[in-house]
Amino acid sequence: MPNYDDSLFSPPAPVAMITLRNPESGASLADIPMLIDSGADVTLLPRSFVEQIGIIPRADASYELVAFDGSVSISQVVQADLIFLHKIFKGQYLLLDQGSGILGRDILNHVSLLLDGPQLQWEERRHSD
Numbered sequence: 001m002p003n004y005d006d007s008l009f010s011p012p013a014p015v016a017m018i019t020l021r022n023p024e025s026g027a028s029l030a031d032i033p034m035l036i037d038s039g040a041d042v043t044l045l046p047r048s049f050v051e052q053i054g055i056i057p058r059a060d061a062s063y064e065l066v067a068f069d070g071s072v073s074i075s076q077v078v079q080a081d082l083i084f085l086h087k088i089f090k091g092q093y094l095l096l097d098q099g100s101g102i103l104g105r106d107i108l109n110h111v112s113l114l115l116d117g118p119q120l121q122w123e124e125r126r127h128s129d
Contacts, residue, residue, distance in 0.1 A: 001121040008033065008100055014115055014122040016103060020049055021081035023090065027053040033100040034084075036113065036122065039068070040104035044096035045080065055080055063094055085111055085124050 004012035014036040021028040032049050050057075057076035065073050075094040082089045089107055096102065112125040 001116070001119075001123040004120040004122070005033070006120075009035070012120050014113075015100065016084060016122075018101075018103070019083040020045065020053060020055075021083065022053045022055050023079055023081050025054055028083075029053050034103045035100055036108065036115070037102045037104060038108055040102050042094055042106050043082065043104045044075065044094045044102040045078065045082075046099060046101045047095045047097050048099070049101075050078055050080065050095060057095060058092075061092075065094070082107065087111070 002016065005015035006012035008015065016034050016036055017031045018034050019028055019030045020032055029049055029052055032046065055078045057078050061077040062074050063077065065075050067073070075096070077092050077094060079091070080093055082093065084103070084107060087110070089110070091106070112127060113122055114125050115122045
C-alpha cells in the first residue's frame with residue numbers, strides 16, 4: 001500500500017506514481033507523481049514531464065478549466081499514454097504547470113481503489129471475476 005504523500009501535500013494526500021509514454025516515439029518517463037482526485041473530471045499532466053519525452057501540445061485544441069475556488073484558466077491538450085496500475089490509458093490529457101499532476105475520474109472510473117485515510121495509505125482493490 002503506498003503511503004499518502006506528506007512532502008508535496010499538507011495534510012498528506014493520496015499520490016500515485018505513473019509512467020507517461022509518448023505514443024509517437026515510444027519515449028517514456030516513470031515515477032511521475034499524480035494526486036488521486038475523485039473530484040477532478042479529467043486528468044492533468046505536469047507540463048515539465050510531458051516536455052521531457054517530446055510530446056507536443058495540440059495546436060488546434062485547448063480547454064477552459066474552472067477550479068474549485070472558481071478561478072478560470074486555459075489548458076493545452078496532449079495525446080499521451082498513461083500507465084497506472086499496470087493498465088495503459090491512451091487518450092487526450094490536459095497540461096498543468098505544477099510538479100505533480102492530477103488523476104481525475106476519466107482514469108479513476110476504470111480502477112477500484114481503497115483510500116485508507118486513518119492509515120494514510122491507498123491500495124488497488126482487485127475484484128475476482
